[in-house]
Amino acid sequence: MAAVDRSLVANVPIFDGLAPEQIDQLLQEAQSMRYPKGTNVFQQDEEAHSFFILLHGHLRVFKLTPDGQQVVVRFVAPGEVFGVAMAIGRKTYPATAVAVVDSIALVWPSAAWPRLVATHPGLAVNTLQTVGNRLQDAHTRVVEMSTEQVERRIAHVLLRLTKQAGRKVEAGVQIDFPITRQDVAEMTGATLHTVSRVLSAWESQGLVEGGRQRIIIREPHKLFMLAEDLPE
Amino acid sequence: MAAVDRSLVANVPIFDGLAPEQIDQLLQEAQSMRYPKGTNVFQQDEEAHSFFILLHGHLRVFKLTPDGQQVVVRFVAPGEVFGVAMAIGRKTYPATAVAVVDSIALVWPSAAWPRLVATHPGLAVNTLQTVGNRLQDAHTRVVEMSTEQVERRIAHVLLRLTKQAGRKVEAGVQIDFPITRQDVAEMTGATLHTVSRVLSAWESQGLVEGGRQRIIIREPHKLFMLAEDLPE
Protein backbone atom coordinates (compact mmCIF):
# COMPACT_ATOMS: atom_id res chain seq x y z
CA MET A 1 0.00 0.00 0.00
CA ALA A 2 1.47 3.33 -1.06
CA ALA A 3 2.09 5.74 1.80
CA VAL A 4 -0.58 8.36 2.25
CA ASP A 5 0.70 11.85 2.07
CA ARG A 6 0.34 13.94 5.18
CA SER A 7 -0.98 16.89 3.20
CA LEU A 8 -4.12 14.91 2.47
CA VAL A 9 -5.11 15.10 6.11
CA ALA A 10 -3.61 18.45 7.00
CA ASN A 11 -7.01 19.90 7.84
CA VAL A 12 -8.61 16.91 9.45
CA PRO A 13 -9.63 18.12 12.91
CA ILE A 14 -9.00 14.78 14.51
CA PHE A 15 -5.26 15.29 13.93
CA ASP A 16 -5.25 18.83 15.31
CA GLY A 17 -2.27 19.55 17.45
CA LEU A 18 -0.51 16.29 16.73
CA ALA A 19 3.13 16.45 15.65
CA PRO A 20 3.81 15.75 11.96
CA GLU A 21 5.76 12.63 12.88
CA GLN A 22 2.85 11.39 14.93
CA ILE A 23 0.50 11.93 12.01
CA ASP A 24 2.89 10.07 9.70
CA GLN A 25 2.99 7.24 12.18
CA LEU A 26 -0.79 7.04 12.28
CA LEU A 27 -1.08 7.20 8.52
CA GLN A 28 1.30 4.30 8.15
CA GLU A 29 -1.22 2.06 9.81
CA ALA A 30 -4.04 3.12 7.54
CA GLN A 31 -5.11 1.66 4.26
CA SER A 32 -6.68 3.68 1.54
CA MET A 33 -9.82 2.11 0.09
CA ARG A 34 -12.10 2.86 -2.86
CA TYR A 35 -15.88 2.66 -2.51
CA PRO A 36 -17.71 2.92 -5.83
CA LYS A 37 -21.01 4.75 -5.87
CA GLY A 38 -23.73 2.69 -4.28
CA THR A 39 -21.51 0.40 -2.22
CA ASN A 40 -21.74 0.08 1.53
CA VAL A 41 -18.74 1.13 3.56
CA PHE A 42 -20.23 -0.56 6.60
CA GLN A 43 -23.57 -1.87 7.66
CA GLN A 44 -25.78 -1.40 10.66
CA ASP A 45 -25.35 -4.11 13.33
CA GLU A 46 -22.30 -5.51 11.62
CA GLU A 47 -19.21 -5.90 13.81
CA ALA A 48 -17.33 -2.59 13.95
CA HIS A 49 -14.11 -3.82 12.38
CA SER A 50 -12.79 -0.46 11.16
CA PHE A 51 -12.93 3.28 11.51
CA PHE A 52 -12.39 5.76 8.72
CA ILE A 53 -11.54 9.18 7.42
CA LEU A 54 -13.18 10.17 4.17
CA LEU A 55 -10.66 11.52 1.67
CA HIS A 56 -12.88 11.96 -1.32
CA GLY A 57 -16.55 11.63 -2.20
CA HIS A 58 -19.68 11.65 -0.06
CA LEU A 59 -21.44 9.10 2.10
CA ARG A 60 -24.99 8.80 3.26
CA VAL A 61 -25.34 7.39 6.77
CA PHE A 62 -28.73 6.05 7.74
CA LYS A 63 -30.53 3.96 10.30
CA LEU A 64 -33.07 1.32 9.42
CA THR A 65 -36.04 0.86 11.74
CA PRO A 66 -37.51 -2.57 12.49
CA ASP A 67 -40.37 -1.84 10.11
CA GLY A 68 -38.06 -0.94 7.27
CA GLN A 69 -38.12 2.83 7.34
CA GLN A 70 -34.87 4.70 6.84
CA VAL A 71 -33.73 7.78 8.72
CA VAL A 72 -30.71 9.65 7.42
CA VAL A 73 -28.32 10.37 10.25
CA ARG A 74 -25.98 12.56 8.22
CA PHE A 75 -23.93 12.91 5.10
CA VAL A 76 -20.18 12.52 5.44
CA ALA A 77 -17.97 15.02 3.62
CA PRO A 78 -14.23 14.72 2.87
CA GLY A 79 -12.04 15.25 5.93
CA GLU A 80 -14.57 13.81 8.35
CA VAL A 81 -14.02 10.83 10.61
CA PHE A 82 -16.73 8.20 10.60
CA GLY A 83 -17.42 4.72 11.83
CA VAL A 84 -15.93 5.43 15.24
CA ALA A 85 -18.26 2.92 16.88
CA MET A 86 -15.43 1.26 18.77
CA ALA A 87 -14.21 4.54 20.23
CA ILE A 88 -17.59 5.21 21.76
CA GLY A 89 -17.78 1.73 23.20
CA ARG A 90 -19.91 -0.05 20.63
CA LYS A 91 -19.18 -3.47 19.26
CA THR A 92 -21.30 -2.93 16.16
CA TYR A 93 -22.07 -0.05 13.82
CA PRO A 94 -25.23 1.79 14.79
CA ALA A 95 -26.00 2.71 11.17
CA THR A 96 -25.19 1.96 7.55
CA ALA A 97 -22.86 4.10 5.43
CA VAL A 98 -23.23 4.03 1.66
CA ALA A 99 -21.23 5.94 -0.95
CA VAL A 100 -23.47 8.33 -2.88
CA VAL A 101 -20.63 8.99 -5.32
CA ASP A 102 -17.35 7.15 -5.91
CA SER A 103 -15.45 7.68 -2.68
CA ILE A 104 -12.08 7.06 -1.09
CA ALA A 105 -11.42 6.61 2.61
CA LEU A 106 -8.56 5.88 4.93
CA VAL A 107 -9.27 2.76 6.94
CA TRP A 108 -7.88 1.70 10.30
CA PRO A 109 -8.72 -1.55 12.05
CA SER A 110 -10.83 -0.82 15.13
CA ALA A 111 -8.61 -3.18 17.07
CA ALA A 112 -5.81 -0.66 16.77
CA TRP A 113 -7.81 2.12 18.40
CA PRO A 114 -6.93 1.39 22.05
CA ARG A 115 -3.24 1.30 21.19
CA LEU A 116 -3.46 4.44 19.08
CA VAL A 117 -5.14 6.50 21.79
CA ALA A 118 -2.66 5.17 24.33
CA THR A 119 0.30 6.34 22.27
CA HIS A 120 -1.37 9.50 20.99
CA PRO A 121 -3.47 10.94 23.81
CA GLY A 122 -4.46 13.92 21.70
CA LEU A 123 -6.45 11.57 19.54
CA ALA A 124 -8.99 10.82 22.26
CA VAL A 125 -9.31 14.48 23.09
CA ASN A 126 -9.88 15.42 19.45
CA THR A 127 -12.32 12.59 18.89
CA LEU A 128 -14.19 13.75 21.96
CA GLN A 129 -14.65 17.11 20.30
CA THR A 130 -15.81 15.53 17.07
CA VAL A 131 -18.32 13.32 18.83
CA GLY A 132 -19.34 16.28 20.95
CA ASN A 133 -20.10 18.29 17.83
CA ARG A 134 -22.25 15.49 16.54
CA LEU A 135 -24.09 15.40 19.83
CA GLN A 136 -24.79 19.11 19.44
CA ASP A 137 -26.07 18.53 15.92
CA ALA A 138 -28.30 15.71 17.06
CA HIS A 139 -29.75 17.87 19.82
CA THR A 140 -30.32 20.71 17.40
CA ARG A 141 -32.22 18.29 15.26
CA VAL A 142 -34.31 17.10 18.19
CA VAL A 143 -35.16 20.67 19.06
CA GLU A 144 -36.13 21.45 15.49
CA MET A 145 -38.26 18.37 15.18
CA SER A 146 -39.97 19.20 18.47
CA THR A 147 -40.73 22.82 17.82
CA GLU A 148 -40.74 23.59 14.11
CA GLN A 149 -43.09 22.73 11.31
CA VAL A 150 -41.95 20.87 8.24
CA GLU A 151 -41.20 23.89 6.08
CA ARG A 152 -38.76 25.42 8.54
CA ARG A 153 -37.17 22.04 9.21
CA ILE A 154 -36.50 21.59 5.52
CA ALA A 155 -35.05 25.08 5.33
CA HIS A 156 -32.71 24.33 8.22
CA VAL A 157 -31.55 21.07 6.70
CA LEU A 158 -30.82 22.70 3.35
CA LEU A 159 -28.88 25.49 5.00
CA ARG A 160 -26.82 22.99 6.95
CA LEU A 161 -26.15 20.95 3.83
CA THR A 162 -24.96 23.99 1.92
CA LYS A 163 -22.68 24.87 4.79
CA GLN A 164 -21.23 21.38 4.86
CA ALA A 165 -21.17 20.62 1.16
CA GLY A 166 -22.11 23.76 -0.73
CA ARG A 167 -20.46 24.61 -4.03
CA LYS A 168 -20.90 27.98 -5.69
CA VAL A 169 -22.48 27.82 -9.11
CA GLU A 170 -23.83 30.60 -11.33
CA ALA A 171 -27.37 30.15 -10.08
CA GLY A 172 -26.45 30.13 -6.38
CA VAL A 173 -25.10 27.45 -4.06
CA GLN A 174 -25.48 23.83 -5.00
CA ILE A 175 -25.38 20.85 -2.69
CA ASP A 176 -22.35 19.08 -3.99
CA PHE A 177 -23.57 15.51 -4.19
CA PRO A 178 -26.64 13.71 -5.51
CA ILE A 179 -29.43 14.11 -3.00
CA THR A 180 -33.04 13.07 -3.48
CA ARG A 181 -36.25 14.54 -2.10
CA GLN A 182 -36.55 11.27 -0.23
CA ASP A 183 -33.20 11.95 1.47
CA VAL A 184 -34.37 15.36 2.59
CA ALA A 185 -37.57 13.76 3.85
CA GLU A 186 -35.57 11.25 5.85
CA MET A 187 -33.51 14.04 7.39
CA THR A 188 -36.52 16.09 8.44
CA GLY A 189 -39.07 13.52 9.50
CA ALA A 190 -41.34 14.46 6.64
CA THR A 191 -42.59 12.52 3.64
CA LEU A 192 -41.19 12.60 0.15
CA HIS A 193 -44.42 14.15 -1.05
CA THR A 194 -44.40 17.00 1.39
CA VAL A 195 -40.75 17.79 0.64
CA SER A 196 -41.50 17.81 -3.07
CA ARG A 197 -44.41 20.17 -2.56
CA VAL A 198 -42.38 22.54 -0.40
CA LEU A 199 -39.47 22.63 -2.84
CA SER A 200 -41.85 23.19 -5.75
CA ALA A 201 -43.38 26.11 -3.92
CA TRP A 202 -39.96 27.56 -3.19
CA GLU A 203 -38.90 27.06 -6.77
CA SER A 204 -41.86 29.03 -8.05
CA GLN A 205 -40.78 31.81 -5.69
CA GLY A 206 -37.28 31.69 -7.10
CA LEU A 207 -35.84 30.65 -3.78
CA VAL A 208 -34.33 27.38 -4.92
CA GLU A 209 -33.81 25.53 -8.14
CA GLY A 210 -34.47 21.82 -8.31
CA GLY A 211 -33.66 18.92 -10.54
CA ARG A 212 -33.20 15.21 -10.38
CA GLN A 213 -31.03 14.54 -7.31
CA ARG A 214 -30.03 18.17 -7.36
CA ILE A 215 -30.83 21.19 -5.24
CA ILE A 216 -29.49 24.69 -5.77
CA ILE A 217 -30.19 27.42 -3.27
CA ARG A 218 -30.59 30.66 -5.15
CA GLU A 219 -31.43 32.87 -2.21
CA PRO A 220 -29.63 31.61 0.90
CA HIS A 221 -30.55 34.67 2.86
CA LYS A 222 -34.25 34.38 2.15
CA LEU A 223 -34.11 30.72 3.03
CA PHE A 224 -32.42 31.66 6.28
CA MET A 225 -35.15 34.15 7.12
CA LEU A 226 -37.68 31.44 6.46
CA ALA A 227 -35.81 28.94 8.62
CA GLU A 228 -35.61 31.36 11.51
CA ASP A 229 -39.18 32.50 11.06
CA LEU A 230 -38.14 36.11 10.65
CA PRO A 231 -40.10 38.66 8.67
CA GLU A 232 -38.61 39.44 5.29
CA MET B 1 -13.98 21.31 52.16
CA ALA B 2 -14.26 17.81 53.58
CA ALA B 3 -12.70 15.14 51.37
CA VAL B 4 -15.14 13.18 49.28
CA ASP B 5 -15.02 9.50 49.92
CA ARG B 6 -14.01 7.32 47.04
CA SER B 7 -16.87 4.93 47.64
CA LEU B 8 -19.30 7.65 46.58
CA VAL B 9 -18.03 7.43 43.05
CA ALA B 10 -17.10 3.76 42.91
CA ASN B 11 -19.64 3.08 40.19
CA VAL B 12 -19.28 6.24 38.17
CA PRO B 13 -18.38 5.05 34.69
CA ILE B 14 -16.17 8.00 33.98
CA PHE B 15 -13.71 6.69 36.58
CA ASP B 16 -13.75 3.16 35.19
CA GLY B 17 -10.34 1.57 35.11
CA LEU B 18 -8.61 4.41 36.94
CA ALA B 19 -6.41 3.47 39.88
CA PRO B 20 -7.83 4.27 43.34
CA GLU B 21 -5.04 6.76 43.97
CA GLN B 22 -5.85 8.48 40.72
CA ILE B 23 -9.49 8.73 41.70
CA ASP B 24 -8.51 10.16 45.09
CA GLN B 25 -6.35 12.67 43.35
CA LEU B 26 -9.19 13.75 41.10
CA LEU B 27 -11.61 13.95 43.99
CA GLN B 28 -9.29 16.23 45.88
CA GLU B 29 -9.79 18.86 43.24
CA ALA B 30 -13.56 18.64 43.39
CA GLN B 31 -15.94 20.56 45.55
CA SER B 32 -19.21 19.17 46.71
CA MET B 33 -22.14 21.53 46.21
CA ARG B 34 -25.79 21.57 47.22
CA TYR B 35 -28.51 22.62 44.79
CA PRO B 36 -31.90 23.04 46.44
CA LYS B 37 -34.94 22.06 44.42
CA GLY B 38 -35.69 24.58 41.72
CA THR B 39 -32.22 26.13 41.51
CA ASN B 40 -30.16 26.20 38.34
CA VAL B 41 -26.89 24.32 38.32
CA PHE B 42 -25.92 26.08 35.13
CA GLN B 43 -27.61 28.08 32.45
CA GLN B 44 -27.72 27.92 28.70
CA ASP B 45 -25.20 30.23 26.96
CA GLU B 46 -23.48 31.00 30.23
CA GLU B 47 -19.72 30.49 30.28
CA ALA B 48 -18.95 26.83 30.97
CA HIS B 49 -17.04 27.39 34.19
CA SER B 50 -17.49 23.91 35.68
CA PHE B 51 -18.28 20.29 35.03
CA PHE B 52 -20.04 17.97 37.42
CA ILE B 53 -20.94 14.55 38.70
CA LEU B 54 -24.32 14.21 40.33
CA LEU B 55 -24.09 12.50 43.71
CA HIS B 56 -27.67 12.82 44.82
CA GLY B 57 -30.97 14.06 43.45
CA HIS B 58 -32.20 14.62 39.92
CA LEU B 59 -31.73 17.35 37.35
CA ARG B 60 -33.77 18.39 34.39
CA VAL B 61 -31.69 19.58 31.43
CA PHE B 62 -33.47 21.61 28.80
CA LYS B 63 -32.91 23.87 25.84
CA LEU B 64 -34.77 27.07 25.30
CA THR B 65 -35.65 28.06 21.73
CA PRO B 66 -35.55 31.68 20.54
CA ASP B 67 -39.33 31.81 20.76
CA GLY B 68 -39.38 30.63 24.36
CA GLN B 69 -40.27 26.97 23.96
CA GLN B 70 -38.46 24.44 26.11
CA VAL B 71 -37.22 21.05 24.98
CA VAL B 72 -36.06 18.61 27.64
CA VAL B 73 -32.72 17.13 26.64
CA ARG B 74 -32.58 14.62 29.48
CA PHE B 75 -32.85 14.03 33.19
CA VAL B 76 -29.64 13.49 35.09
CA ALA B 77 -29.53 10.68 37.65
CA PRO B 78 -26.96 10.14 40.44
CA GLY B 79 -23.62 8.89 39.15
CA GLU B 80 -23.86 10.70 35.85
CA VAL B 81 -21.43 13.29 34.56
CA PHE B 82 -22.91 16.49 33.23
CA GLY B 83 -21.93 19.93 32.07
CA VAL B 84 -18.96 18.64 30.12
CA ALA B 85 -19.26 21.49 27.62
CA MET B 86 -15.58 22.29 27.84
CA ALA B 87 -14.55 18.72 27.11
CA ILE B 88 -16.47 18.74 23.86
CA GLY B 89 -14.98 22.06 22.86
CA ARG B 90 -17.69 24.48 23.86
CA LYS B 91 -17.11 27.73 25.66
CA THR B 92 -20.69 27.93 26.91
CA TYR B 93 -23.32 25.50 28.15
CA PRO B 94 -25.67 24.39 25.41
CA ALA B 95 -28.58 23.93 27.83
CA THR B 96 -29.84 24.75 31.30
CA ALA B 97 -29.75 22.29 34.22
CA VAL B 98 -32.18 22.71 37.07
CA ALA B 99 -32.57 20.60 40.20
CA VAL B 100 -36.01 18.95 40.30
CA VAL B 101 -35.33 17.82 43.88
CA ASP B 102 -32.68 18.86 46.38
CA SER B 103 -29.45 17.67 44.80
CA ILE B 104 -25.75 17.35 45.49
CA ALA B 105 -23.00 17.36 42.89
CA LEU B 106 -19.24 17.23 42.71
CA VAL B 107 -17.91 20.27 40.91
CA TRP B 108 -14.64 20.72 39.05
CA PRO B 109 -13.52 23.94 37.39
CA SER B 110 -13.58 23.50 33.62
CA ALA B 111 -10.19 25.13 33.49
CA ALA B 112 -8.75 22.05 35.16
CA TRP B 113 -10.03 19.72 32.46
CA PRO B 114 -7.06 19.94 30.06
CA ARG B 115 -4.66 19.23 32.90
CA LEU B 116 -6.78 16.39 34.25
CA VAL B 117 -7.01 14.58 30.92
CA ALA B 118 -3.30 15.10 30.36
CA THR B 119 -2.44 13.42 33.66
CA HIS B 120 -5.23 10.84 33.48
CA PRO B 121 -5.60 9.75 29.87
CA GLY B 122 -8.28 7.24 30.80
CA LEU B 123 -10.52 10.16 31.60
CA ALA B 124 -10.78 11.27 27.98
CA VAL B 125 -11.41 7.71 26.84
CA ASN B 126 -14.17 7.23 29.39
CA THR B 127 -15.74 10.59 28.66
CA LEU B 128 -15.72 9.67 25.00
CA GLN B 129 -17.82 6.64 25.82
CA THR B 130 -20.21 8.69 27.91
CA VAL B 131 -20.66 11.29 25.21
CA GLY B 132 -20.93 8.49 22.67
CA ASN B 133 -23.79 6.96 24.62
CA ARG B 134 -25.56 10.28 24.65
CA LEU B 135 -25.09 10.56 20.92
CA GLN B 136 -26.73 7.17 20.54
CA ASP B 137 -29.61 8.28 22.71
CA ALA B 138 -30.06 11.44 20.71
CA HIS B 139 -30.10 9.49 17.47
CA THR B 140 -32.62 7.06 18.88
CA ARG B 141 -34.76 10.01 19.72
CA VAL B 142 -34.44 11.44 16.22
CA VAL B 143 -35.44 8.10 14.74
CA GLU B 144 -38.44 7.86 17.04
CA MET B 145 -39.56 11.37 16.29
CA SER B 146 -39.20 10.72 12.58
CA THR B 147 -41.02 7.42 12.38
CA GLU B 148 -43.36 6.98 15.35
CA GLN B 149 -46.61 8.59 16.32
CA VAL B 150 -47.04 10.36 19.61
CA GLU B 151 -48.43 7.42 21.57
CA ARG B 152 -45.44 5.17 20.87
CA ARG B 153 -43.01 7.99 21.50
CA ILE B 154 -44.51 8.56 24.92
CA ALA B 155 -44.32 4.85 25.63
CA HIS B 156 -40.64 4.79 24.70
CA VAL B 157 -39.85 7.79 26.84
CA LEU B 158 -41.59 6.31 29.87
CA LEU B 159 -39.78 3.01 29.42
CA ARG B 160 -36.46 4.79 29.23
CA LEU B 161 -37.26 6.85 32.32
CA THR B 162 -38.16 3.75 34.31
CA LYS B 163 -34.91 2.15 33.22
CA GLN B 164 -32.92 5.18 34.27
CA ALA B 165 -34.82 6.17 37.38
CA GLY B 166 -37.39 3.51 38.13
CA ARG B 167 -38.23 2.54 41.69
CA LYS B 168 -40.33 -0.48 42.54
CA VAL B 169 -43.50 0.33 44.42
CA GLU B 170 -46.50 -1.86 45.22
CA ALA B 171 -48.44 -0.72 42.19
CA GLY B 172 -45.57 -1.19 39.72
CA VAL B 173 -42.53 0.91 38.84
CA GLN B 174 -42.50 4.58 39.67
CA ILE B 175 -40.39 7.25 38.06
CA ASP B 176 -38.34 8.35 41.01
CA PHE B 177 -38.55 12.12 40.74
CA PRO B 178 -41.29 14.67 40.20
CA ILE B 179 -42.12 14.78 36.52
CA THR B 180 -44.96 16.68 34.91
CA ARG B 181 -47.03 15.91 31.82
CA GLN B 182 -45.42 19.00 30.38
CA ASP B 183 -41.98 17.42 30.88
CA VAL B 184 -43.06 14.32 29.00
CA ALA B 185 -44.46 16.54 26.26
CA GLU B 186 -41.13 18.33 25.99
CA MET B 187 -39.30 15.03 25.70
CA THR B 188 -41.54 13.69 22.96
CA GLY B 189 -42.31 16.70 20.84
CA ALA B 190 -45.97 16.53 21.77
CA THR B 191 -48.20 18.96 23.63
CA LEU B 192 -49.13 18.80 27.27
CA HIS B 193 -52.72 18.16 26.24
CA THR B 194 -51.96 15.21 24.05
CA VAL B 195 -49.74 13.64 26.71
CA SER B 196 -52.47 14.08 29.29
CA ARG B 197 -55.02 12.45 27.01
CA VAL B 198 -52.74 9.49 26.25
CA LEU B 199 -51.92 8.90 29.89
CA SER B 200 -55.59 9.16 30.84
CA ALA B 201 -56.43 6.54 28.24
CA TRP B 202 -53.69 4.27 29.54
CA GLU B 203 -54.80 4.79 33.08
CA SER B 204 -58.33 3.67 32.24
CA GLN B 205 -56.78 0.53 30.75
CA GLY B 206 -54.84 -0.07 33.95
CA LEU B 207 -51.53 0.35 32.13
CA VAL B 208 -50.23 3.24 34.19
CA GLU B 209 -51.24 5.16 37.25
CA GLY B 210 -50.96 8.93 37.30
CA GLY B 211 -50.93 11.68 39.83
CA ARG B 212 -49.60 15.14 40.25
CA GLN B 213 -45.98 15.05 39.07
CA ARG B 214 -46.08 11.31 39.41
CA ILE B 215 -46.19 8.42 36.95
CA ILE B 216 -46.30 4.75 37.89
CA ILE B 217 -46.04 2.07 35.24
CA ARG B 218 -48.24 -0.83 36.30
CA GLU B 219 -47.71 -3.00 33.25
CA PRO B 220 -44.21 -2.42 31.87
CA HIS B 221 -44.53 -5.33 29.50
CA LYS B 222 -47.76 -4.12 27.95
CA LEU B 223 -46.27 -0.67 27.62
CA PHE B 224 -43.29 -2.23 25.87
CA MET B 225 -45.54 -4.05 23.43
CA LEU B 226 -47.25 -0.77 22.71
CA ALA B 227 -43.95 1.04 22.23
CA GLU B 228 -42.70 -1.59 19.79
CA ASP B 229 -46.02 -1.79 18.02
CA LEU B 230 -46.32 -5.50 18.67
CA PRO B 231 -49.61 -7.32 18.95
CA GLU B 232 -50.60 -8.14 22.52
Add this chain to the structure above:
DNA sequence: GGCCATGTTTGCTCCTAGACAAAGAACCCT
Protein backbone atom coordinates in the same frame (compact mmCIF):
# COMPACT_ATOMS: atom_id res chain seq x y z
C1' DG C 1 -57.45 25.62 57.55
C1' DG C 2 -57.91 28.14 53.64
C1' DC C 3 -55.78 30.38 49.67
C1' DC C 4 -53.16 30.38 45.68
C1' DA C 5 -49.99 28.67 42.44
C1' DT C 6 -49.10 24.92 39.80
C1' DG C 7 -50.39 20.98 37.46
C1' DT C 8 -54.09 18.06 35.13
C1' DT C 9 -58.17 16.81 32.57
C1' DT C 10 -61.41 17.24 28.95
C1' DG C 11 -64.21 19.26 25.11
C1' DC C 12 -64.32 21.30 20.64
C1' DT C 13 -62.45 23.08 16.29
C1' DC C 14 -59.15 23.39 12.79
C1' DC C 15 -55.22 22.56 9.98
C1' DT C 16 -50.84 20.59 8.78
C1' DA C 17 -48.96 17.03 6.69
C1' DG C 18 -49.55 12.05 5.92
C1' DA C 19 -51.80 8.41 2.96
C1' DC C 20 -53.14 6.97 -1.30
C1' DA C 21 -53.02 7.37 -6.29
C1' DA C 22 -51.26 8.19 -10.69
C1' DA C 23 -48.88 10.52 -14.21
C1' DG C 24 -44.73 12.55 -15.85
C1' DA C 25 -39.58 13.31 -16.25
C1' DA C 26 -34.73 12.06 -16.17
C1' DC C 27 -31.27 8.87 -16.44
C1' DC C 28 -29.01 4.24 -17.23
C1' DC C 29 -28.19 0.15 -19.52
C1' DT C 30 -28.16 -2.93 -23.42
Add this chain to the structure above:
DNA sequence: AGGGTTCTTTGTCTAGGAGCAAACATGGCC
Protein backbone atom coordinates in the same frame (compact mmCIF):
# COMPACT_ATOMS: atom_id res chain seq x y z
C1' DA D 1 -33.02 4.10 -29.65
C1' DG D 2 -35.86 1.68 -26.63
C1' DG D 3 -37.27 0.16 -22.35
C1' DG D 4 -37.05 -0.02 -17.65
C1' DT D 5 -35.86 1.89 -13.35
C1' DT D 6 -35.63 5.59 -10.37
C1' DC D 7 -36.97 10.03 -9.07
C1' DT D 8 -40.30 13.85 -9.06
C1' DT D 9 -44.64 16.20 -9.31
C1' DT D 10 -49.37 16.98 -8.41
C1' DG D 11 -54.22 15.94 -6.95
C1' DT D 12 -57.63 14.49 -3.53
C1' DC D 13 -58.90 12.86 0.90
C1' DT D 14 -58.24 12.23 5.74
C1' DA D 15 -56.80 12.03 10.47
C1' DG D 16 -53.63 12.79 14.13
C1' DG D 17 -52.65 15.95 17.05
C1' DA D 18 -52.23 21.04 17.84
C1' DG D 19 -54.67 25.26 19.40
C1' DC D 20 -57.85 27.35 22.18
C1' DA D 21 -60.75 27.38 26.22
C1' DA D 22 -62.25 26.31 30.67
C1' DA D 23 -62.96 23.63 34.65
C1' DC D 24 -60.95 20.82 37.99
C1' DA D 25 -57.34 18.70 41.34
C1' DT D 26 -53.41 18.89 44.38
C1' DG D 27 -50.16 20.34 47.38
C1' DG D 28 -47.40 24.14 49.46
C1' DC D 29 -47.49 28.09 52.15
C1' DC D 30 -49.11 31.63 55.24
